[in-house]
Amino acid sequence: MPELPEVETVKRTLSQLVVGKTIGNVTVHLRRIIQRPEEPLEFSMMLQGETIRSVERRGKFLRFLMDNYTMVSHLRMEGRYGVYDSKDPLETHTHVVFHFTDGSELRYKDVRQFGTMHLFPLGQELEEQPLKKLGLEPLDDAFTLDAFKSKLAGRSTKIKPLLLNQEYIVGLGNIYVDESLFLAGIHPEREAGSLSRQELASLYEAILSTLNDAVAAGGSSVKSYVNGQGEIGLFQHQLKVYGHKGEPCPVCGAHIEKSVVAGRGTHVCPNCQPLKKQRSRKA
Known part of the structure; x- marks a missing residue:
C-alpha cells in the first residue's frame, strides 16, 4: 500500500x-x-x-x-x-x-x-470523512516535538500500532514505522507511555529523517508502486530492516528478525532494539 x-x-x-x-x-x-x-x-x-x-x-x-x-x-x-x-x-x-x-x-x-x-x-x-479524524501531518510545520509527545503521552498501546493509527499521526505505514523504530532503537512492542523523553525525541527525529529521505528518493517500490509518470521509487534500496529477515543488521551484524505485531509483519534487530522491561509513565 x-x-x-x-x-x-x-x-x-x-x-x-x-x-x-x-x-x-x-x-x-x-x-x-x-x-x-x-x-x-x-x-x-x-x-x-x-x-x-x-x-x-x-x-x-x-x-x-x-x-x-x-x-x-x-x-x-x-x-x-x-x-x-x-x-x-x-x-x-x-x-x-x-x-x-x-x-x-x-x-x-x-x-x-x-x-x-x-x-x-x-x-x-x-x-467530513474520510479526512475528518486524521491526525498530525509529519511533514507539516505543526508536527513539533511537543505535539508528537502529547499524542503519545500516557498511552499503554504498543508503539507500533499507535504509529500506524491514522488518528494520531498520518501517512505512516508498515515500512516507515519499522524503519523509524529501528533508527530510534525502539522495539515495536514497547508501550508508548513507557518511552523516555530522550526516546521520544529520537523517534520524532527518526520519523522526520526516514520520511524526508524516502520522499527525496521518490518512495519505495517494494511491490507495484510507480508515480504518475510510471517511474519506480528508489528508497527500497535504503531500507535497513524492512524486508531483510535473516540478514545481518547494518549497524551491529545481528540477524534481523521478523514477527507479527498488531497483525502486521514486523522487522527488528534484537540487539539494536531490545524489548526492555517497561513501566508506563507520562512523557
Missing part, C-alpha cells in the same frame, strides 16, 4: 502534469470506486468544466482542488494514476478516466479495485 512518501511523490508528479487542465467529461468503468456521490453519472456531471487548480495530500489521501469541488482519492493497495493521450489504448484495470479538454486524459488503474474517490464542495472535505 502506498504510504506518505509514495503519495507525496504522486502528488508532486500530478501537480506538474494535470494542474491547469479542464475536465470535459469523466468515464467511470467501475462504479464502486466512486464513494461520493453515490451515482457515477452525477460524479461525472459535477466535474464537467472543472479546472484542476492544485493537487494536495492529506495523510495517504490525494486532494484534487478545483473551481467548485475537491476530489479526495485514496490509492489503497495498488491504485495508480497516469496521464495519457486520448488516442492511447485503454489498459486493463483502468476504472476511471478524466477526459481533459486539451485531448489528454488522467486515468486511474487499480488491479485490486480497493481505491476510492469522494467528491465534496470545495473546503468541505476536511470536515
